[in-house]
Amino acid sequence: MLTPADARAQYRAGLVAPTSGHAPGFTQANLVVLPRDWAYDMLLFGQRNPKPVPLLDVTDAGSTSTTLAPGADLRTDLPQYRVWRDGELVDEPAEVVDLWRDDLVSFLIGCSFSFERALLDAGVPVRNIEQGRNVSMYRTNRECRPAGRLSGPLVVSMRPIPASLVATAVQVTVRMPRVHGAPVHVGSPEALGIVDNAQPDFGDPVEAEPGDVPVYWACGVTPQAALIASRPPFAITHAPGHMFVTDVPDAVYREP
Amino acid sequence: MLTPADARAQYRAGLVAPTSGHAPGFTQANLVVLPRDWAYDMLLFGQRNPKPVPLLDVTDAGSTSTTLAPGADLRTDLPQYRVWRDGELVDEPAEVVDLWRDDLVSFLIGCSFSFERALLDAGVPVRNIEQGRNVSMYRTNRECRPAGRLSGPLVVSMRPIPASLVATAVQVTVRMPRVHGAPVHVGSPEALGIVDNAQPDFGDPVEAEPGDVPVYWACGVTPQAALIASRPPFAITHAPGHMFVTDVPDAVYREP
Numbered sequence: 001m002l003t004p005a006d007a008r009a010q011y012r013a014g015l016v017a018p019t020s021g022h023a024p025g026f027t028q029a030n031l032v033v034l035p036r037d038w039a040y041d042m043l044l045f046g047q048r049n050p051k052p053v054p055l056l057d058v059t060d061a062g063s064t065s066t067t068l069a070p071g072a073d074l075r076t077d078l079p080q081y082r083v084w085r086d087g088e089l090v091d092e093p094a095e096v097v098d099l100w101r102d103d104l105v106s107f108l109i110g111c112s113f114s115f116e117r118a119l120l121d122a123g124v125p126v127r128n129i130e131q132g133r134n135v136s137m138y139r140t141n142r143e144c145r146p147a148g149r150l151s152g153p154l155v156v157s158m159r160p161i162p163a164s165l166v167a168t169a170v171q172v173t174v175r176m177p178r179v180h181g182a183p184v185h186v187g188s189p190e191a192l193g194i195v196d197n198a199q200p201d202f203g204d205p206v207e208a209e210p211g212d213v214p215v216y217w218a219c220g221v222t223p224q225a226a227l228i229a230s231r232p233p234f235a236i237t238h239a240p241g242h243m244f245v246t247d248v249p250d251a252v253y254r255e256p
Numbered sequence: 257m258l259t260p261a262d263a264r265a266q267y268r269a270g271l272v273a274p275t276s277g278h279a280p281g282f283t284q285a286n287l288v289v290l291p292r293d294w295a296y297d298m299l300l301f302g303q304r305n306p307k308p309v310p311l312l313d314v315t316d317a318g319s320t321s322t323t324l325a326p327g328a329d330l331r332t333d334l335p336q337y338r339v340w341r342d343g344e345l346v347d348e349p350a351e352v353v354d355l356w357r358d359d360l361v362s363f364l365i366g367c368s369f370s371f372e373r374a375l376l377d378a379g380v381p382v383r384n385i386e387q388g389r390n391v392s393m394y395r396t397n398r399e400c401r402p403a404g405r406l407s408g409p410l411v412v413s414m415r416p417i418p419a420s421l422v423a424t425a426v427q428v429t430v431r432m433p434r435v436h437g438a439p440v441h442v443g444s445p446e447a448l449g450i451v452d453n454a455q456p457d458f459g460d461p462v463e464a465e466p467g468d469v470p471v472y473w474a475c476g477v478t479p480q481a482a483l484i485a486s487r488p489p490f491a492i493t494h495a496p497g498h499m500f501v502t503d504v505p506d507a508v509y510r511e512p
Contacts, residue, residue, distance in 0.1 A: 058303050
């Protein structure tokens, strides 16, 4: 079983792979890096939209480390990054040492991987894990509350849940508000503007079993949708599924 | 029974009085107003110190309204304000219309009044209410995590709780993280650097009953201590005990 430090050392040494299942029991985080000039807008966007953007840590400008994993280097210790210029994806490198600047602020954002483990512990099947696929994610017709120059749609992840276990899934995730919390929507994809659950905007299609209901959670890809919509001159994020593995046990974000 | 809008109308018309017990059942908030140039530091200070500084809303620069009470005017609808220049208290006016500027950002911060009601509902006596006094508050020897130019000590409020009900008090308040959450410390004032519970730094002395244990919660006066320590050129806050009465029911901040 890899420790978080072992996993990060492998990515730093060049391993490019999705992080799902690596260092189990430890929180993984979404990464958004923006110039200081845009950091206030991002910090306010997180404050105003805590379900899709639960901020676990915000670094000082120029810093390459975070309190979530004191020995880690944010420029090298994720398996893959995305580089954005004027809202366009321009590169997906394995490290960003050469791109780092003294004015960059890093935002570490909670990830639903933490509550998938809690769902399994409670006996709720997680179809994307069963099927070995990335979770399905969709842009919705709901707008986030804007913050300065940042605005964009709410992005949700969807998991098909047996109808008899939807209430359990709500009970489990409502106790984990730092990793997206309770679902924002149950059933009725068309009310979110989702035409076809089988055609996600991000991630993979996931098949529902008979009797499953689609359950939608706020998703940490929401800030990437805001970058695309709002076009800051420069940004770095993690590549989808290639998260930052922290030293923080999942249980820290599970409320009593 | 006053509604929140009734209460705010009375303050706007000139009533200067502590807000404890006004519009019961509705959340009251601490107010900190800073120039946009200092707003990033304050927003980051709240993100990094969520127990003493739970941010319920942050306004756009220049705005005089908040989502917590859409009809209210933040310049007039608190009973009393404090005006700070270079970290020094210079005035305590009943409204701040003439001082308002286009670059001012308002921070509305959760207040322990919300959990005092929940404690009473759970059968836990609240001595400061029984004794008709303001709660006792103390500067501690614990430093908040700094954010840019803002730093300062953690300020705590103290309530004497019967030893047999300390666990209940923890259970009740842990479910209300947006209004300071679980205690940061139980018993042993000297470990917090508090020499004498009878000599608070803010508020009134509150007498313990035989068998009571002092229980300490993170306090919304913490940002005022940071203003004093960090000396921004200009700031406005509420006067202690003279809070902003919102339209948000307390139950909204009580987690399941």
